[in-house]
Amino acid sequence: MxxxxxxxxxxxxxxxxxxxxxxxxxxxxxxxxxxxxxxxxxxxxxxxxxxxxxxxxxxxxxxxxxxxxxxxxxxKPPERDSAKDERARARLRPYYEELDLGEVPAVAPSxxxxxxxxxxxxxxxxxxxxxxxxxxxxxxxxxxxxxxxxxxxxxxxxxxxxxxxxxxxxxxxxxxxxxxxxxxxxxxxxxxxxxxxxxxxxxxxxxxxxxxxxxxxxxxxxxxxxxxxxxxxxxxxxxxxxxxxxxxxxxxxxxxxxxxxxxEDTRLTRSFSGRPARGLVNRYMEEMAAHENDLPDFPLMNPLTGPLRKAGAERGSPDFMSLWSGQAVxxxxxxxxxxxxxxxxxxxxxxxxx
Ligand SMILES: Cc1cc2nc3c(=O)[nH]c(=O)nc-3n(C[C@H](O)[C@H](O)[C@H](O)COP(=O)(O)O)c2cc1C
Missing domain, CATH: 3.20.20.70 (Aldolase class I)
Structure with missing residues (x-):
């Protein structure tokens, strides 16, 4: 067969x-x-x-x-860079405010x-x-x-x-x-x-x-x-x-x-987890694209983006979710x-x- x-x-x-x-x-x-x-x-x-x-x-x-x-x-265990961590937290702060999620959590392995x-x-x-x-x-x-x-x-x-x-x-x-x-x-x-x-x-x-x-x-x-x-x-x-x-x-x-x-709707992004992954383009991916090489290593970004992804899913909005997808979607x-x-x-x- x-x-x-x-x-x-x-x-x-x-x-x-x-x-x-x-x-x-x-x-x-x-x-x-x-x-x-x-x-x-x-x-x-x-x-x-x-x-x-x-x-x-x-x-x-x-x-x-x-x-x-x-x-x-x-x-591999991520390299730590506290200045980079703080820059990432500052970049995400407006999204946390927009979604009323309180303070951006500390960077930590997930x-x-x-x-x-x-x-x-x-x-x-x-x-x-x-x-x-x-x-x-x-x-x-x-x-x-x-x-x-x-x-x-x-x-x-x-x-x-x-x-x-x-x-x-x-x-x-x-x-x-x-x-x-x-x-x-x-x-x-x-x-x-x-x-x-x-x-x-x-x-x-x-x-x-x-x-x-x-x-x-x-x-x-x-x-x-x-x-x-x-x-x-x-x-x-x-x-x-x-x-x-x-x-x-x-x-x-x-x-x-x-x-x-x-x-044509997928791209690679590091913005969700710190490692390149392919997903459907959304607002978060587009707005973070310019900063993706200045983010903490995988998997340190995950706890920072987790609350955004969850809130997006709960509100029925794809804007902040990781919409992983391949090119044959x-x-x-x-x-x-x-x-x-x-x-x-x-x-x-x-x-x-x-
Ligand atoms: C939503 C999603 C999550 C994935 N999670 C994993 C995973 O946890 N572990 C893994 O080895 N591969 C993961 N992959 C990659 C797949 O193993 C595989 O390489 C990929 O789906 C093949 O390409 P396709 O999506 O075009 O079929 C994931 C893929 C997608 C779409």
Whole structure:
């Protein structure tokens, strides 16, 4: 049925399609729907503490008996610069005043990078696949994951990053092209202007590594899936298309922004988290664009923008929300995740026959 079965065999799934982990938007119901349809469902756990990870993974594994992927960030500790922190707080103050949110909070780390405690939560709860963004965890954690029989994936945005991931033990590599929604997964190449599109990136990574390659970025229907296989990928990871499914946990204003969006409506921005991520342009992104290189490192911006994003969502306004989205957003269709998954498989089969 599929021209390349290496990824399906590695992951123990029928269809080599991964519903991408999307921190803040993935839900147990979304992940389980993808896994139950024969693909790999994912949970974006980067914003969760261990107890939430245990609860969310436990719930997902009650909804499906098939393989599931838990995803974490492995970012380096940020460099601290208190003058920069204060400049960022001063820039956000007018927005806090406008939304009546009180004082801008102090700059502080927010996300929970993958550590020993998180490892214990993952090993006890039992997802078969663990994926990482921004590199891989330390060698001892990698060894513990491997000893526990887990399959490990991570994203590369360049050939060099793919080679590093393979050398450090990744079982398969997600080639994340420039089109992709959400955070760029780079960790060894930080030149944003040089980030590579999916069409150019996938075959170059396929040539450079021996592990299966998963194409990601701008794939939203069967044509994109067939194209990824033609480029030598063994599977695909799709994010943005799943944001419009019933099971995605996104605010109504985000959902309606996706509904009207086209290929020219996304940009990369550092203004929400301190790391470049692709989302639909809104007022906050536009007004902050001139200052984005003078903001605290990832993830220090998150606690500063969190209250703005929350207030925007509560007021039904997209102005201050992070509306992560890839460049193929126009192809999104609103339907239950299982139906989207089955339609992607059917379309891909059809496109490959042609
Ligand atoms: C809303 C959203 C959130 C995302 N969050 C994560 C995440 O937590 N971890 C991760 O590895 N990738 C994340 N990504 C990136 C996806 O893994 C993937 O690279 C991307 O969605 C592929 O491009 P596409 O959106 O065009 O399908 C996110 C993407 C989106 C759209």
């Amino acid at each position: 599929w021209p390349d079965t290496r990824l399906s065999e590695l992951l123990g799934i029928e269809h080599p399609i991964i519903a991408a982990p999307m921190a803040g938007a993935s839900t147990p119901a979304l992940a389980a729907a993808a896994s139950n349809a024969g693909g790999l469902g994912s949970l974006g756990c980067a914003l969760m503490d261990e107890e939430t990870v245990r609860g969310t993974l436990g719930e997902t594994l009650r909804l499906t008996k098939r393989p599931v992927n838990a995803n974490f960030f492995v970012h 996300h929970f990078p993958f550590d020993r405690k998180m490892l214990a939560a993952v090993l006890e709860t039992g997802p078969q696949v663990v994926s990482f963004h921004f590199g891989l965890p330390d060698d001892d954690i990698m060894a513990a994951l491997k000893a526990a029989g887990r399959t490990v994936l991570s994203s590369a945005t360049t050939v060099r990053e793919a080679e590093i991931l393979q050398r450090r033990g990744a079982d398969a590599i997600i080639a994340q092209g420039y089109e992709a929604g959400g955070h760029r997964g780079f960790f060894a190449s930080s030149e944003v202007q040089a980030q590579v599109g999916t069409m150019a990136l996938v075959p170059q990574i396929v040539d450079a590594v021996s592990v299966p390659v998963i194409a990601a970025g701008g794939i939203a229907d069967g044509r994109g899936i067939a194209a990824a296989f033609a480029l030598g990928a063994s599977g695909v990871q799709i994010g943005t298309a799943f944001l419009s499914t019933d099971e995605a946990a996104i605010a109504p204003a985000y959902r309606s922004a996706l509904r009207g969006a086209g290929e 126009r192809l999104n269709r609103e339907m239950p995740a299982g139906d989207l998954f089955r339609s992607l498989i059917a379309q891909a089969q059809d496109a490959m026959k042609r």
